[in-house]
Amino acid sequence: MNKKIVIYGGSFNPPHVGHMADVENVLRNFKCDEIWIVPSRDRLDKHIGTPGKHRVQMLKLSIKGFFSNPTVPIKISDMELKRKKMTTTVDTKKELAERYPQNTFYFLIGSELLREIKSTWVRGKELWRSTRFLAIKNPLVNIRFSLPENIRVLDKEVVWLNISSTMVRRLLKEGYSGEPYIHPKVARYIKKNKLYK
Secondary structure, eight states, rough: OOOOEEEEEOOOOOOHHHHHHHHHHHHHHSOOSEEEEEEOOOOOTBBBOOOOHHHHHHHHHHHHHHHHSSSOEEEEOTTTTTTTOOOOOHHHHHHHHOOOTTSSEEEEEEGGHHHHHHHTTHHHHHHHHHOOOOEETTOOOOOOOSOOOOOOOOOOSOOOOOOHHHHHHHHHHTTTTTTTTHHHEEEEEEEHHHHHO
């Protein structure tokens, strides 16, 4: 069966309400069969630090806490965490095509990243031309360039929250709980496991 699957990659360090709003935007505005959340290993541009097992657990708590009855399954994939090397979108796209050739994959990003694909991503020009991207419109960034047919922008009735994991980590480091920017169960998990001290 050919499934239409949205891939949402990121460090999710920690997962916050902005990430969950992105998932909700897809559930409401894009017809798909499943959403896969893919926490990443270290990338060329980012050292994550927090072990993958903690980020997976926090994602599970977030998804369960925010989406008690989603219209399509929301799954967590550890495919990037299992890699022995730094991860790239090209590697993930290739692995997905090899393992699930019958499925169609869309990579979810914020529209502010569109300009970076060709200029800074590994094999970005190739990705720009050949990868299906689903971009959530960031109202603070204008798209003043034409997009290929394989890139679709979600810009109708989209909720966009200006929250980052960096901001949440800073609050946690300063002794705040992180709420309401993270789910209360995630806040308790962080406290229990002494993360982001």
